[in-house]
Amino acid sequence: MSENSAETRELTMSRAMVSAIAHEMRENDEVFYMGEDVADYGGIFDSTEGLREEFGYDRVMDVPISETAYLGAAVGAAQEGMRPIAELMFVDFFGVAMDQIYNQMAKNTYMSGGNVSVPMVLTAAVGGTYNDAAQHSQTLYGTFAHIPGLKIVVPSTAYEAKGLMHNAIRDDDPVLYMFHKRLMGIGWLPAPDGPKTPVPETDYTIPFGSADVKRTGDDVTIVTLGLHVHRALEAAEGLAADGIDAEVVDLRSLVPLDTDTVVESVEKTGNLVVVDEDYRSYGVTGEIVASVADEALAALDSVERVALPDVPIPYSRPMENEVVPDVDDIAAAVRRTQ
Amino acid sequence: MYENIVTARHYEERLQEEYLEGKQPAFDISAGPIPGELHLAAGQEAAAAGVCQHLRDDDTVTATHRPHHVAIAKGVDLERMTAEIFGRQTGLGKGKGGHMHLFDPEVHFACSGIIAEGCPPAAGAGLAAKKRNEDSVAVAYLGEGAIDQGAFLESLNFAAVFDLPVVFVIEDNDWAISMPKERVTDVENGAKRADGFEMPGARVDADDAVEIYEVAGEAIGRARDRNGPTVLEVQVHRRMGHFMGDPQTYRPEEDQEAAAERDSIERLERDLRNHGVDDERIEEIREAAHERVEAAIEWAKEQPKPDPSDAHEDIFVNPPSGVTDSEPDFEFAGGDD
Numbered sequence: 001m002s003e004n005s006a007e008t009r010e011l012t013m014s015r016a017m018v019s020a021i022a023h024e025m026r027e028n029d030e031v032f033y034m035g036e037d038v039a040d041y042g043g044i045f046d047s048t049e050g051l052r053e054e055f056g057y058d059r060v061m062d063v064p065i066s067e068t069a070y071l072g073a074a075v076g077a078a079q080e081g082m083r084p085i086a087e088l089m090f091v092d093f094f095g096v097a098m099d100q101i102y103n104q105m106a107k108n109t110y111m112s113g114g115n116v117s118v119p120m121v122l123t124a125a126v127g128g129t130y131n132d133a134a135q136h137s138q139t140l141y142g143t144f145a146h147i148p149g150l151k152i153v154v155p156s157t158a159y160e161a162k163g164l165m166h167n168a169i170r171d172d173d174p175v176l177y178m179f180h181k182r183l184m185g186i187g188w189l190p191a192p193d194g195p196k197t198p199v200p201e202t203d204y205t206i207p208f209g210s211a212d213v214k215r216t217g218d219d220v221t222i223v224t225l226g227l228h229v230h231r232a233l234e235a236a237e238g239l240a241a242d243g244i245d246a247e248v249v250d251l252r253s254l255v256p257l258d259t260d261t262v263v264e265s266v267e268k269t270g271n272l273v274v275v276d277e278d279y280r281s282y283g284v285t286g287e288i289v290a291s292v293a294d295e296a297l298a299a300l301d302s303v304e305r306v307a308l309p310d311v312p313i314p315y316s317r318p319m320e321n322e323v324v325p326d327v328d329d330i331a332a333a334v335r336r337t338q
Numbered sequence: 339m340y341e342n343i344v345t346a347r348h349y350e351e352r353l354q355e356e357y358l359e360g361k362q363p364a365f366d367i368s369a370g371p372i373p374g375e376l377h378l379a380a381g382q383e384a385a386a387a388g389v390c391q392h393l394r395d396d397d398t399v400t401a402t403h404r405p406h407h408v409a410i411a412k413g414v415d416l417e418r419m420t421a422e423i424f425g426r427q428t429g430l431g432k433g434k435g436g437h438m439h440l441f442d443p444e445v446h447f448a449c450s451g452i453i454a455e456g457c458p459p460a461a462g463a464g465l466a467a468k469k470r471n472e473d474s475v476a477v478a479y480l481g482e483g484a485i486d487q488g489a490f491l492e493s494l495n496f497a498a499v500f501d502l503p504v505v506f507v508i509e510d511n512d513w514a515i516s517m518p519k520e521r522v523t524d525v526e527n528g529a530k531r532a533d534g535f536e537m538p539g540a541r542v543d544a545d546d547a548v549e550i551y552e553v554a555g556e557a558i559g560r561a562r563d564r565n566g567p568t569v570l571e572v573q574v575h576r577r578m579g580h581f582m583g584d585p586q587t588y589r590p591e592e593d594q595e596a597a598a599e600r601d602s603i604e605r606l607e608r609d610l611r612n613h614g615v616d617d618e619r620i621e622e623i624r625e626a627a628h629e630r631v632e633a634a635i636e637w638a639k640e641q642p643k644p645d646p647s648d649a650h651e652d653i654f655v656n657p658p659s660g661v662t663d664s665e666p667d668f669e670f671a672g673g674d675d
Contacts, residue, residue: 131373316425316433
């Protein structure tokens with residue numbers, strides 16, 4: 001793959017992610033990748049496809065199933081100035097290594113008075129929609145965004161995936177990069193049309209804390225992220241036929257959070273719908289609504305939250321469809337604001 | 339033991355057929371009658387049958403994400419387990435858990451989709467037995483890829499310190515998804531993990547149900563007699579990919595061929611013949627097992643699918659007012675099948 005063969009090419013989200021990682025690894029010998037099944041397998045969600053062939057086992061490391069050890073080792077290597085990227089294949093598995101994440105990775109910078117930095121990236125697959133039950137389907141955005149010291153990014157398309165990854169690897173703080181399985185473009189888990197986008201060949205960064213208005217509209221603001229950007233866009237198209245003009249804001253990062261773009265949109269539309277694949281209580285929807293209320297309470301005519309009800313994600317298809325928000329749920333919530 | 343092994347093998351062959359329905363030609367994991375991932379255990383049946391043959395209904399077993407062979411050997415309700423795998427309302431978990439999360443309290447069976455995380459609960463079951471002065475035991479299954487996991491090592495220490503009646507059974511099938519054993523541990527014999535905790539460890543090198551039965555008998559007997567925990571590693575083999583749909587591009591062809599040749603079923607049949615069991619009897623057992631499997635699958639497929647609103651129930655057994663088991667105060671409905 002030549003870096004100069006064309007200005008842009010259309011890529012799946014996984015290929016876009018990998019192209020950013022490969023670029024950074026070529027540029028900087030201190031960048032390395034480790035995780036379960038990332039070398040020979042190429043990542044079970046294609047997150048490292050082809051990296052081992054180019055960079056070898058020393059820089060693309062398959063590790064034992066010992067999350068505390070290798071995530072903690074990434075923290076240690078990062079504190080020594082290297083730039084590790086550590087992958088946990090399902091975000092649901094974080095519990096087994098949570099101390100290294102929320103007590104070490106997230107807090108060492110603060111506790112050292114800023115004298116220690118932890119320039120690492122933690123990548124993890126999130127999301128349901130394929131009937132894998134409660135231990136393999138969560139998004140857990142809120143859990144991690146709740147902890148001070150972690151930057152949280154969530155790409156929704158190939159373009160975002162590459163730009164956010166370049167930024168994540170170059171960032172001097174720990175970044176949690178949460179990619180939705182359904183968007184990666186894996187053969188056995190078909191993606192919707194949206195995430196495969198043209199991607200510049202050259203490197204570029206998308207700054208954290210810059211939400212993207214994916215669709216402009218005057219009647220209602222739909223704020224969301226990840227897979228649900230695409231569901232919101234589809235809902236918006238359907239609503240347009242009924243004369244409701246929805247604006248769709250893709251947050252792209254939860255920490256830092258671009259409240260300005262959200263507030264600006266709500267000040268225009270007066271109506272706010274927040275859509276999240278994570279649990280409803282104490283989560284992203286509540287945070288966005290509270291932030292807008294803080295800054296622009298007078299602009300708010302109506303508010304709707306569309307999220308997972310507070311239930312573990314069920315296995316059987318009719319029940320999973322019931323709890324994971326879909327296009328109709330989003331459209332219905334928008335209609336309630338009108 | 340033979341009956342359990344052939345039941346498990348045929349069960350998984352049939353599940354494989356059912357699972358692939360609707361998922362082909364282009365494999366789509368979210369299509370077809372069986373939802374989600376499916377991890378099959380063809381080649382590992384001896385590890386289940388040889389150990390569980392010693393167990394009673396009140397003995398606890400925690401299995402892994404690859405649980406069917408162990409569940410069958412432990413006596414889990416085959417019909418309701420199958421209904422669960424098909425995501426039906428009458429399944430063991432009412433369609434909420436699926437194939438990696440089977441719970442049958444009647445026979446004290448549970449499993450988890452998270453590596454090594456069945457070990458601490460097994461230690462807890464052993465603790466309960468000890469506190470109640472009962473002679474039940476607990477068996478925790480894990481894969482060889484899990485022997486580096488903190489949950490396993492901490493459980494060994496916990497069980498050793500409190501002399502708990504627990505047997506940790508490592509199913510060594512050589513592969514942790516794409517990682518061969520030699521690349522994740524420098525310990526060839528996983529049972530040696532026991533050495534660091536001053537507890538007995540044993541390994542059975544062959545896929546031999548009879549030998550596994552004998553060695554497991556000592557370990558379980560020791561636990562039942564309140565002589566503490568044991569680590570038992572048994573060599574099995576993985577005939578399939580890690581999960582259905584795994585292309586196994588990381589795995590050398592000769593390894594797959596070798597796994598297919600090491601058939602514990604044929605070995606056990608030879609043993610039975612050597613002990614005077616005639617072919618007719620072997621065939622009879624096999625046919626009965628097949629019939630049982632067919633009946634379970636047929637029953638399961640006739641079972642109703644859950645109502646979408648069932649998703650909101652069972653979060654608590656004693657739901658606080660206003661939290662569950664009532665209509666949500668806002669719309670979630672979206673499913674159409």
